[in-house]
Amino acid sequence: MQIKVIAIDDEPEALENLKILLDEQDDYILIDSCTNGKTAIEAIIEQKPDLVFLDIQMPEISGFDVISAVRPYFAPVYVFITAYDQYAIHAFEVNAIDYLLKPFDDERFYAALHKAKKQIELKTNEDLNFKLDALLQKTNANKKAMYIKRIPVKLANRVYFLEIDKVIYLKAENQYINVFLNNGTQHLIRDTLNRLESELNPEIFFRCHRSNIVNINEIKQIEPFFSGDYIMTLKNGDKLKLSKSRKEGLKKLMNW
Known part of the structure; x- marks a missing residue:
């Protein structure tokens, strides 16, 4: 059974790179790709993917906003994608959630893919949901502190x-x-x-x-x-x- 994947990034080149990497794997099928938060929310709720590659820094609706909107309806496994953001990376590491730091190489991508597959196979969603909730709470509590002055x-x-x-x-x-x-x-x-x-x-x-x-x-x-x-x-x-x-x-x- 193939693992259904949705890729979300506001940069078309980044989406194309994810598609190329996923096409090389027989166990995965890219069912949709989105370039903004609004269409991402709709796609996740309607298509219910097993795995979502989610860019954090997107205009208007961020990756964190996407998670908050989707959480009441569906909880896939996430691999976060981010440019250098010290606060976000620290939050991911504290909550043991995997992420890809742009620009990432093939080896790092496949390591994240392998880890996500294990989470899906072991059905560890309850533990993952707890980590996501902790991440969102920490993000919201510190949101204003991370903005530059x-x-x-x-x-x-x-x-x-x-x-x-x-x-x-x-x-x-x-x-x-x-x-x-x-x-x-x-x-x-x-x-x-x-x-x-x-x-x-x-x-x-x-x-x-x-x-x-x-x-x-x-x-x-x-x-x-x-x-x-x-x-x-x-x-x-x-x-x-x-x-x-x-x-x-x-x-x-x-x-x-």
Whole structure:
């Protein structure tokens, strides 16, 4: 009997890599793949997989949010996938839950796969559920503590810090992020929006577009644009696009 698998990651390349690795194993069948938390929740509840590879850092609905939403209905075995996140890794290790740290090699993947298969065969769901509950409780209790309060900026041999509450929005520019502050200044940092987004408070900072993260307290006006998109005018006069696919997330966050 094949083990049914669902893979969840907001990066298409990562999903393709998981598919290739799973295709090499006769005991597993990939029944679905999802690129966001909303479709992931629906897929897990409807298709009831034995095993889920779950990316933790996803926009709008995180991997932890997916688990919380699914828990009342179904409890598969999870292997978590994460970029470097010291807090998350510590939480996984404390609760003896397996994870894959990006980028991972084939050997590490197959080790996680073997461990998950043993859990499925031994039907240790009760123990696993206890560990998941402990992980979620610890995550929720420490959630605010893990959000950064300052962004470091390197300049020559010096490092200075930008206060997070002064950030209006962040814009991806190739391999850099342009940080716009409420004093009118801009600062380039070498980072990615995906990584930085995981360290920002999602109650304040929202991924309105694949290239932008906005401080919702700086939004002055929202108006319709083309093809279901919207344009947001900020308090400083700058305008940002709100993607059609991300509109519902902002509406919920702002009670719009």
